[in-house]
Amino acid sequence: MSIGALLLAVSAPSATRPRYGGTLRVEIRESFDAADSPAAQRLLGPLSAGFTLSQWEPGRRAVYTAVDNAAGGRPFLDSVEIQMGRPLRDQSIDLGLDRADVVELGPEQLRREAPGRRVWLSAPVRVAAIVFQARVEDARIREALALAVDRAAIHNVLLQRQGEISGALLPQWLSGYAFLFPAGPDLARARALLAAVPAAARRLTLAVEDASWQPVAERIALNARDAGLTVALAAPHAAADARLVEARFSSSDPPRALADLAAALALPEPPRAASPEALYTAECALLEGFRVIPLFHLPDAYGVSPRVKGGPDITPLGEWRFENLWLEGPRP
Amino acid sequence: MTFRTRLLLIFTLAVVVSVGMVEWVVSVTARRAFETLEGRRVDALVTQFRREYQRRGQEIVRAVNGVAASAPVTEIAMASDYSAYYGEAASLADAHGLDLLELVAGDGAIVSSAEWPARFGYKEERRAALFP
Numbered sequence: 320m321s322i323g324a325l326l327l328a329v330s331a332p333s334a335t336r337p338r339y340g341g342t343l344r345v346e347i348r349e350s351f352d353a354a355d356s357p358a359a360q361r362l363l364g365p366l367s368a369g370f371t372l373s374q375w376e377p378g379r380r381a382v383y384t385a386v387d388n389a390a391g392g393r394p395f396l397d398s399v400e401i402q403m404g405r406p407l408r409d410q411s412i413d414l415g416l417d418r419a420d421v422v423e424l425g426p427e428q429l430r431r432e433a434p435g436r437r438v439w440l441s442a443p444v445r446v447a448a449i450v451f452q453a454r455v456e457d458a459r460i461r462e463a464l465a466l467a468v469d470r471a472a473i474h475n476v477l478l479q480r481q482g483e484i485s486g487a488l489l490p491q492w493l494s495g496y497a498f499l500f501p502a503g504p505d506l507a508r509a510r511a512l513l514a515a516v517p518a519a520a521r522r523l524t525l526a527v528e529d530a531s532w533q534p535v536a537e538r539i540a541l542n543a544r545d546a547g548l549t550v551a552l553a554a555p556h557a558a559a560d561a562r563l564v565e566a567r568f569s570s571s572d573p574p575r576a577l578a579d580l581a582a583a584l585a586l587p588e589p590p591r592a593a594s595p596e597a598l599y600t601a602e603c604a605l606l607e608g609f610r611v612i613p614l615f616h617l618p619d620a621y622g623v624s625p626r627v628k629g630g631p632d633i634t635p636l637g638e639w640r641f642e643n644l645w646l647e648g649p650r651p
Numbered sequence: 652m653t654f655r656t657r658l659l660l661i662f663t664l665a666v667v668v669s670v671g672m673v674e675w676v677v678s679v680t681a682r683r684a685f686e687t688l689e690g691r692r693v694d695a696l697v698t699q700f701r702r703e704y705q706r707r708g709q710e711i712v713r714a715v716n717g718v719a720a721s722a723p724v725t726e727i728a729m730a731s732d733y734s735a736y737y738g739e740a741a742s743l744a745d746a747h748g749l750d751l752l753e754l755v756a757g758d759g760a761i762v763s764s765a766e767w768p769a770r771f772g773y774k775e776e777r778r779a780a781l782f783p
Contacts, residue, residue: 472772476734537769 341646350404369642395645425531441637443616461609466509467546482617490616509546526559
């Protein structure tokens with residue numbers, strides 16, 4: 320071996336070579352009571368490609384152990400430990416303190432750049448939308464709010480340009496026609512619509528499902544005020560006229576993805592569309608009347624410890640692929 | 652009217668007048684003394700308030716100078732995109748003990764507001780007038 324090759328071998332970081340062993344510590348917001356529930360299967364199901372469930376504490380913790388004779392070969396990791404029900408802020412702290420290897424990132428966490436942190440991003444698979452309750456009967460109020468929201472400002476600042484601005488339920492990469500749905504603000508038209516509404520009716524309450532969306536809700540309230548609509552923010556999970564929610568689809572088949580979103584947003588089930596034109600018509604029908612105002616399409620975002628190596632990590636649909644990941648050993 | 656009666660009336664009148672005079676003098680003197688005392692107290696309070704107001708003003712000037720000279724604000728001033736600094740005013744206000752703080756760009760647009768974070772990007776005519 321030449322001196323150059325020897326130096327290269329000595330200086331090459333051990334992390335570039337896969338190694339077996341270790342537990343990947345993952346934290347998530349959701350908590351599942353049963354491992355076979357549809358929600359749990361959507362997130363944890365892909366782990367079954369190389370791991371088997373070995374411990375399950377409902378709503379708290381799950382441990383998946385590597386299968387030696389897995390179809391694609393034994394995973395490098397010995398196990399994957401999942402802590403459930405962890406708030407996003409706590410997850411971020413745990414990642415910073417090296418108590419977790421993979422954590423979910425919300426808009427707030429994405430805004431704060433952490434040195435050495437890697438980020439895994441899926442394609443935009445979630446839609447953030449305002450959903451009105453049935454008691455908000457006046458369509459002019461719903462449309463006025465849709466026209467008042469300045470999506471670009473929220474996207475640039477609060478979401479740090481993650482995802483896409485959209486007025487459609489399905490993202491552009493999936494449907495190809497999302498750009499046809501208007502997403503820009505039109506304050507003049509919003510004011511004109513509200514001018515015809517009695518002053519006492521120009522008020523709404525807006526709640527968020529997740530506290531990390533509170534700054535977005537505050538900005539929406541401010542935009543609405545500019546149009547002449549008073550939007551009061553309700554406590555999270557309180558009964559409100561409208562809710563700022565996130566819905567997710569887990570299929571790359573556009574008609575199925577639209578059906579997923581319709582179900583998640585409590586909209587009528589769309590007819591099965593056989594062509595892009597039929598799908599567009601079905602989506603237009605769902606958005607007619609402004610019962611739902613789509614705002615953004617967002618990716619699944621994970622913050623990853625620098626000791627996690629290898630890949631692929633997540634698919635464009637956000638499914639976990641941990642079979643080919645390994646953990647860097649402790650430094651000497 | 653008998654001499655005795657007249658004498659009684661004169662004495663009574665003299666007593667009433669002298670008591671009234673004494674009471675009036677005491678009352679006026681006491682009122683003046685109280686007014687003087689109250690005036691001094693008010694003056695002292697006003698002076699104290701003014702001094703406190705000036706002290707707080709100087710503290711705010713020092714705090715704002717501290718904010719202006721801080722590394723984050725220097726970084727913001729040099730940045731071409733302010734979107735990452737949306738939450739900066741709140742942390743700077745906390746660090747410098749300010750209740751209200753807004754960081755404003757050259758065109759009058761709010762970069763970050765401690766008291767009303769959602770107002771980023773908004774412009775106000777009052778502010779725009781400061782930055783013609």
